[in-house]
Amino acid sequence: MSNILFGVAVVILLGMLAAAIWSVAIPEKRLWPPPRGRGSWPYVLNWAGFYTVCGINALLLLMYWNSWIFQSPLRFVVGIPMVVLGGLLAVWGMVAIGWKNTSGLKGGFVSTGPHRFTRNPQYVGDIVLFLGVSVIANSLLLWITHLLIALVFIVAPFAEEPWLEEQYGDAYREYRKRVRRFL
Numbered sequence: 001m002s003n004i005l006f007g008v009a010v011v012i013l014l015g016m017l018a019a020a021i022w023s024v025a026i027p028e029k030r031l032w033p034p035p036r037g038r039g040s041w042p043y044v045l046n047w048a049g050f051y052t053v054c055g056i057n058a059l060l061l062l063m064y065w066n067s068w069i070f071q072s073p074l075r076f077v078v079g080i081p082m083v084v085l086g087g088l089l090a091v092w093g094m095v096a097i098g099w100k101n102t103s104g105l106k107g108g109f110v111s112t113g114p115h116r117f118t119r120n121p122q123y124v125g126d127i128v129l130f131l132g133v134s135v136i137a138n139s140l141l142l143w144i145t146h147l148l149i150a151l152v153f154i155v156a157p158f159a160e161e162p163w164l165e166e167q168y169g170d171a172y173r174e175y176r177k178r179v180r181r182f183l
Helices: 002-025 041-063 074-102 121-137 140-178
Strands: none
Touching (some): 121 140
């Protein structure tokens, strides 16, 4: 059962990664951000896939807790601050730009809060959070799925930036010159 769950998560994540790469390579036929908004199949598939992967990861965490090579309790000293700081940055970013922008829909241009320091605080925060969970959980399967999630979060901004420029024009172009993509 766990191999099936892991396989499903990997297939979903590879699909999300392929969609992000497609959107970078062919922005006029992008799949992310969703070109037709909330009810479109790219929007539904992306979010259904993401939440499915999160649920599977929770199950894998329970099934494979502390099953890999990092047996030392020091993993908590490293991982817990990563989870807390990553989670706080991701939530701060989400609150700052609102739900519409967070979910890939146009909700207004925001350059305040954590967006003063990074154009993608949610992605940076989520990457740190997921890697922190991987350190704490000490599970090879979670490391694999979390690294794939991180890869999706690294590619996604490259798909979003042309869309943001289309939506917000000079305001976004000026912002992009001032603030780094990640850190």
